[in-house]
Amino acid sequence: MNGHADGPDLSAYLDGALAPEPRARVELHMASCADCRAELDSLRHLKLALSAAPRRNMPADLALALERRFVTGAQPWYAALSRKRVWVPAGALAVAAMTVSLWLRSAATIEEIPLEPLLAAHARYSAEALVPEDNLVASNYSDQLSDLSDASESDLQ
Amino acid sequence: MDRMEPQAFADLLRQAGDKAYNFAYRLAGNEQDARDLVQEAFARALEHAGSYDPSRAFDSWLLKILHNIFLDGARRLAYRRTVSLDAPAPVEDSSWEDILPAKDISAADELIRRESIDMVQLALERLPAHYKAAVVLCDVEGLSYDDIARIMDVPVGTIRSRIHQGRLLARKAYEELERSGGRRQ
Ligand SMILES: [Zn+2]
Numbered sequence: 290m291n292g293h294a295d296g297p298d299l300s301a302y303l304d305g306a307l308a309p310e311p312r313a314r315v316e317l318h319m320a321s322c323a324d325c326r327a328e329l330d331s332l333r334h335l336k337l338a339l340s341a342a343p344r345r346n347m348p349a350d351l352a353l354a355l356e357r358r359f360v361t362g363a364q365p366w367y368a369a370l371s372r373k374r375v376w377v378p379a380g381a382l383a384v385a386a387m388t389v390s391l392w393l394r395s396a397a398t399i400e401e402i403p404l405e406p407l408l409a410a411h412a413r414y415s416a417e418a419l420v421p422e423d424n425l426v427a428s429n430y431s432d433q434l435s436d437l438s439d440a441s442e443s444d445l446q
Numbered sequence: 447m448d449r450m451e452p453q454a455f456a457d458l459l460r461q462a463g464d465k466a467y468n469f470a471y472r473l474a475g476n477e478q479d480a481r482d483l484v485q486e487a488f489a490r491a492l493e494h495a496g497s498y499d500p501s502r503a504f505d506s507w508l509l510k511i512l513h514n515i516f517l518d519g520a521r522r523l524a525y526r527r528t529v530s531l532d533a534p535a536p537v538e539d540s541s542w543e544d545i546l547p548a549k550d551i552s553a554a555d556e557l558i559r560r561e562s563i564d565m566v567q568l569a570l571e572r573l574p575a576h577y578k579a580a581v582v583l584c585d586v587e588g589l590s591y592d593d594i595a596r597i598m599d600v601p602v603g604t605i606r607s608r609i610h611q612g613r614l615l616a617r618k619a620y621e622e623l624e625r626s627g628g629r630r631q
Binding site: 296297299300301304306331332335336338339340341342344345346347348351352354355356358359360361 | 449450451452455459463464466467468471472477480481484485488489492562563566567570581584585586588590591606607609610613614616617620
């Protein structure tokens with residue numbers, strides 16, 4: 290290294306991508322060169338600001354579109370998320386989209402996602418015909434659930 | 447193979463879905479092109495599943511395919527606006543508070559920092575595609591130089607210089623934005 294540290298070396302140093310020998314050389318040079326320390330500092334701030342970019346996660350509807358296009362068979366792929374196969378009503382798209390969204394946005398492992406209770410509850414409500422099959426839109430669903438709980442409260446009075 | 451078992455597909459999506467979409471969005475600069483890129487990348491990946499080396503990470507392989515599709519598109523000028531200097535760049539809500547808790551930062555300082563981050567993001571949008579891809583993969587995705595070299599299909603030495611040049615260009619663009627005192631020129 291004649292004069293100052295090589296630019297790409299400074300970037301690689303910042304990224305932890307420099308082999309031990311060139312790294313030692315860069316460190317030795319920086320110990321006595323305020324200019325290179327300042328340049329490294331500037332690059333570090335830039336890297337920090339770049340890495341603060343908001344991440345764009347895959348939209349749930351895109352995940353569903355991919356699933357429809359690339360997965361074999363009629364069974365929805367989200368059913369495969371649960372170990373124990375549970376029956377999923379065909380109209381469960383809204384619930385599935387919610388689940389996909391939760392799942393895509395969390396770093397959690399599959400085991401940590403409370404999918405089974407969700408689907409089981411869904412299956413139970415559908416089986417008991419509390420919710421008409423063709424009406425399983427998320428908002429309707431929760432409206433009807435709250436209607437039902439209101440109704441049962443007034444029944445008790 | 448162009449269709450998969452549900453469990454296998456769920457695994458792929460979990461491993462690579464967000465990464466692919468975020469990379470696509472950064473490259474293309476808008477949601478519709480990002481969606482098209484991701485769909486096409488999955489289609490080609492499954493179509494050419496036979497050439498996938500299972501000892502390599504699937505996400506890197508998918509990003510490589512996605513990058514190639516983007517470059518093909520860029521060559522055909524389909525994504526001309528992303529490499530154009532007067533491209534309108536999306537301004538996103540960056541959550542600076544989430545990244546560095548503002549305990550020791552006054553509200554004014556925080557505002558300045560936040561605006562700086564937005565301007566750095568704008569500067570990133572303005573980079574030519576090769577530099578932008580290298581910088582995004584390094585600084586946004588946090589990938590190693592080796593992985594980036596594999597994805598972009600060039601030697602590691604080229605990646606080293608693209609990352610550094612990309613940062614210098616981003617810094618220059620940032621300084622220009624700051625001088626002009628505005629978000630758009
Ligand atoms: Zn120096």
